[in-house]
Amino acid sequence: MAVSMLSAAERRRPWILLAPTLAALVLLMLVPIGIMLVYTFYKFQTAGVETADLNLGNWHEFFSDPYYHGFLWKTARIATITALLCAVMGYPPAYFIAMTRFRHKWLLLLLLIVPFWISFTIRTFSWVHILGEKGVINASLMGLGLISEPIPMLYTEGSVIMGMIHFLLPYMILNVYVSLEGIDRNLISAARSLGCTNWQAFKEVTLPLSLPGLGAGLLLSFVLAAGSYVTPQILGGRRDSLFGNLIFDTIMKELNWPMGTTLSVVLLFLLGIVSVIYSRYMGLSTITKGLSR
Amino acid sequence: MNDTGRGWGLIKLVTFLVYLFMFAPIIVVLILSFNASQFGGFPMTGFSLHWYGELMQNESVVRAFRTSLWIGAVTAIVCTAVGTMAALALVRYDFPGKHWVNALIVGPVLVPETVLGVGLLLANRAIGLKANFGLLLLGHILLSLPYVVLVVQARLIGVKRVYEEAALSLGANRWQTFREITMPLILPAMLAGLLLAFTISFDNVSASVFWRPPGVETMPTEILGMLKVSISPEINALGALMIAITVGLPLLGGALARLRIRRQSVES
Numbered sequence: 196m197a198v199s200m201l202s203a204a205e206r207r208r209p210w211i212l213l214a215p216t217l218a219a220l221v222l223l224m225l226v227p228i229g230i231m232l233v234y235t236f237y238k239f240q241t242a243g244v245e246t247a248d249l250n251l252g253n254w255h256e257f258f259s260d261p262y263y264h265g266f267l268w269k270t271a272r273i274a275t276i277t278a279l280l281c282a283v284m285g286y287p288p289a290y291f292i293a294m295t296r297f298r299h300k301w302l303l304l305l306l307l308i309v310p311f312w313i314s315f316t317i318r319t320f321s322w323v324h325i326l327g328e329k330g331v332i333n334a335s336l337m338g339l340g341l342i343s344e345p346i347p348m349l350y351t352e353g354s355v356i357m358g359m360i361h362f363l364l365p366y367m368i369l370n371v372y373v374s375l376e377g378i379d380r381n382l383i384s385a386a387r388s389l390g391c392t393n394w395q396a397f398k399e400v401t402l403p404l405s406l407p408g409l410g411a412g413l414l415l416s417f418v419l420a421a422g423s424y425v426t427p428q429i430l431g432g433r434r435d436s437l438f439g440n441l442i443f444d445t446i447m448k449e450l451n452w453p454m455g456t457t458l459s460v461v462l463l464f465l466l467g468i469v470s471v472i473y474s475r476y477m478g479l480s481t482i483t484k485g486l487s488r
Numbered sequence: 489m490n491d492t493g494r495g496w497g498l499i500k501l502v503t504f505l506v507y508l509f510m511f512a513p514i515i516v517v518l519i520l521s522f523n524a525s526q527f528g529g530f531p532m533t534g535f536s537l538h539w540y541g542e543l544m545q546n547e548s549v550v551r552a553f554r555t556s557l558w559i560g561a562v563t564a565i566v567c568t569a570v571g572t573m574a575a576l577a578l579v580r581y582d583f584p585g586k587h588w589v590n591a592l593i594v595g596p597v598l599v600p601e602t603v604l605g606v607g608l609l610l611a612n613r614a615i616g617l618k619a620n621f622g623l624l625l626l627g628h629i630l631l632s633l634p635y636v637v638l639v640v641q642a643r644l645i646g647v648k649r650v651y652e653e654a655a656l657s658l659g660a661n662r663w664q665t666f667r668e669i670t671m672p673l674i675l676p677a678m679l680a681g682l683l684l685a686f687t688i689s690f691d692n693v694s695a696s697v698f699w700r701p702p703g704v705e706t707m708p709t710e711i712l713g714m715l716k717v718s719i720s721p722e723i724n725a726l727g728a729l730m731i732a733i734t735v736g737l738p739l740l741g742g743a744l745a746r747l748r749i750r751r752q753s754v755e756s
Contacts, residue, residue, distance in 0.1 A: 318513070
């Protein structure tokens with residue numbers, strides 16, 4: 196179908212098909228974000244009440260109060276650690292699944308999808324049974340008589356990171372797997388026949404070619420970790436609150452909408468920058484490819 | 489690295505350990521759900537179905553389950569219909585601004601759920617409403633829609649245009665072509681999208697906490713509320729039951745589909 200030959204009706208057709216989707220995205224995502232932007236300039240009076248005299252008070256408070264910066268740094272740090280650990284833990288299984296001649300490889304892939312079917316809340320609280328005072332680790336150590344008091348592992352920064360890795364790993368492995376699977380095997384054989392050792396062939400050929408998948412995995416893990424607040428709520432102590440918890444408390448407990456929206460816009464902006472930088476280098480298609488698996 | 493050598497052995501070991509990491513906690517929940525003890529953790533004091541029985545008597549759990557079920561069903565149906573239309577437009581047509589539409593559709597995946605939650609609740613408040621079922625439903629549709637579009641799109645790219653063109657040139661109209669040719673070919677992807685949308689809705693907690701009307705719980709927010717009190721054995725039973733449903737159903741569906749295909753290929 197040549198573009199110039201299209202009738203007006205034909206040209207309108209894709210937009211008719213897209214209309215409900217676009218309406219949903221505009222009305223339920225873009226317009227609300229716009230309203231949020233306006234609200235950041237509103238003035239907070241008392242819980243649940245704000246007035247529309249536009250001012251920079253919330254932004255001033257955000258930029259000058261170290262309380263908020265502390266949350267921001269802690270969130271960035273924990274999300275970075277989580278994403279990096281996911282990469283380290285996720286790469287070998289992805290490599291194994293891509294390269295193995297194991298006949299039941301489909302089973303390994305299926306097992307990567309299964310966690311997506313299991314409720315996130317259940318997967319998260321299951322860690323209480325591993326790390327808690329009556330959890331597997333403490334119960335077995337005490338049963339063996341190695342310790343007399345349970346080791347406090349739950350409700351720490353470590354347990355929050357553990358829980359986040361647990362729900363992010365499938366994303367990471369799938370993303371890396373997709374890009375490893377796409378590598379032309381002849382390239383690796385060529386490198387080998389030209390005298391590369393296994394390790395050199397991996398380092399010079401396989402690893403660089405899998406970087407888009409690894410990058411997509413890192414980005415997704417970072418963004419999802421930095422935005423989460425339920426994991427710290429279930430597995431973290433009082434001091435392990437992240438930026439998302441701050442937003443939740445500001446809006447749902449203090450009912451301070453102007454400050455809450457300011458914090459939301461900050462989170463959206465910072466994570467948006469991460470995504471934009473990433474898509475400059477890799478293209479968003481890598482993520483969509485990984486997601487649609 | 490091929491299937492031999494020490495490096496490969498190490499990779500194998502790490503793979504095993506990572507899978508163990510992913511599934512051990514879940515298996516522990518399944519085991520503990522049969523614990524007779526009145527505490528939620530170890531040690532096991534005996535095998536019992538007692539806590540499953542308690543669960544069925546728990547009215548708020550049953551109510552939350554029903555709420556999640558119908559919201560998930562409506563979300564899945566709406567998203568599959570709307571998302572398939574969008575996927576058709578994106579794969580079968582060229583139009584100005586397609587690049588932007590594609591980027592916009594991934595939006596809800598990349599925007600943190602907290603921000604989506606706050607934004608939609610605020611918009612709802614700005615037009616003078618309180619949190620309501622409509623809000624929860626629309627929110628879930630927003631969260632699930634991108635996934636349906638992506639899944640159907642991926643499949644549609646693999647369906648050759650010639651079949652549709654043949655139907656059109658034989659005098660079928662657009663709708664007939666879709667119904668008779670395109671839809672049967674992309675049906676697996678549409679079903680996958682349907683299931684995915686249901687799962688996302690059924691599972692969502694981060695945004696639902698903002699959107700649910702006062703006094704209404706979905707399954708995950710109900711669990712979150714129960715967790716605030718303590719890890720009771722009832723939660724383990726609930727967790728195990730949900731795992732059995734959400735993992736068992738798709739597996740069963742997949743197995744049945746495979747069986748049918750096999751039987752058809754034997755018959756023909």
